Amino acid sequence: MPDRSVEVHYAMLLAEWNELNDRERARRLRPLQAVCADVAALRRGEQGAHRLQLEHDRLELDRERRKECMEEKFKEWANDPGTRVRLLAKPEGGITPETLERIQRELNLM
DSSP states (O other), X not given: OOOOHHHHHHXXXXXXXXXXXXXXXHHXXXXXXXXXXXXXXXXXXHHHHHXXXXXXXXXXXXXXXXXXXXXXXXXXXXXXXXXXXXXXXXXXXXXXXHHHHHHHHHTTOO
């Protein structure tokens, strides 16, 4: 359970508010305002960290979804008969048998 001392001090100050002069109100209010500002800053930090974690989780989920989608697209692509023909077709041109023989001869491979 969170510490309720600031709330108690505010409640006590409010209960005596009409009986206090302006100077005394300001004197007693100042430390409570400082504590509240610190608590608010801490909460903003916690919320920022939480928001950052949510963004990280969202990006990780997006990355996983893109990976799954890419794998599905690859499977479709790999199963496409036209793709298979293009991948397995012998390249046109290339090294002639004469050129290959010359390379082997010059590199002393024969």
